[in-house]
Amino acid sequence: MPIHITLTRKTRIDDPTDVLGRTYFGWDPDATAETNWAANRGHWVLGQRARGERYVLFSFVDDREIVMAAEIDDIVEATDKPGKKIIEGALLQPGHPVYEAFVGQPQPESARVRNPVTYLDVTVGGWLCGCGCGAEIYVGEFVRGHEQTALHQRVARIGTIPEFIRWFDTLEAGQSPETTRATAIAVEGRLELSVTAKGATTLRFTPVPA
Known part of the structure; x- marks a missing residue:
């Protein structure tokens, strides 16, 4: 059950105390994925449940499409925002099974709620593709198209x-x-x-x- 976060449109911020040193949060379609990841890995309300998850997905509120995926290394306290959390990890790239399974796909209906943080009801792990090709997958039962x-x-x-x-x-x-x-x-x-x-x-x- 990966964490799913819905991003708003790009919103500029001018906060010298921001521990991430950001100039904006939200989705910027003109920025690189790495820049958007750096701008949006905090500050979120994440409970104990989030600590057991391995992946986080981000979708854009306007087109309801998943735009980023990252593997979680840790979830830490935001020292500048009590009660908020920061996700530490690595942005996934094309070719990774979780990226291929989710990024560019429509946001699931279950995620279309007011709360920006939800948990998708899908299993993400590491097992062989169901077609028998021998490829390892991390979500679903098949490599896409198999x-x-x-x-x-x-x-x-x-x-x-x-x-x-x-x-x-x-x-x-x-x-x-x-x-x-x-x-x-x-x-x-x-x-x-x-x-x-x-x-x-x-x-x-x-x-x-x-």
């Missing part, structure tokens, strides 16, 4: 897309893909249906002797 690769690989095991759809529909209906043809029974007899513990079904028809 979910399509995984899907098409599995469709190909069945055949064409229409064949895959028909196969899937039989599974969803609780039928066995190999026994989906309708059969009409025009004689008297005994019909037996058995179901195993694993869910497999067997249907047996025994006609009555003439």
Whole structure:
């Protein structure tokens, strides 16, 4: 659950006591990411929950797009603003899995609240991409775009897309893909249906002797 912070438009400040030595806070679209990070890593109201997070994301209030991501090293007290905190860490660059997963993406709906500091309900860690490519990812289940690769690989095991759809529909209906043809029974007899513990079904028809 990374920390998410919504930034306002650039606002100039003239405060010689500012411990970060900033001249503005908020998002400046004309400044570098490094300059914006330096201007916005403080001063925030962050409780104990924030200390357990590894990443922080920043989005811009006007276009509701995530514009920066950083890895957190520590969260310290702002000596010039009692009760406020400063984030110490490193700005993430293109190529980092968390940057690729979030920066440039729309701000999540859950973050569109009045409080500028929220926590996103996503898991961020370090595990292998779900498509089987072997790449390590830090959010979600796939490297961006690899979910399509995984899907098409599995469709190909069945055949064409229409064949895959028909196969899937039989599974969803609780039928066995190999026994989906309708059969009409025009004689008297005994019909037996058995179901195993694993869910497999067997249907047996025994006609009555003439």
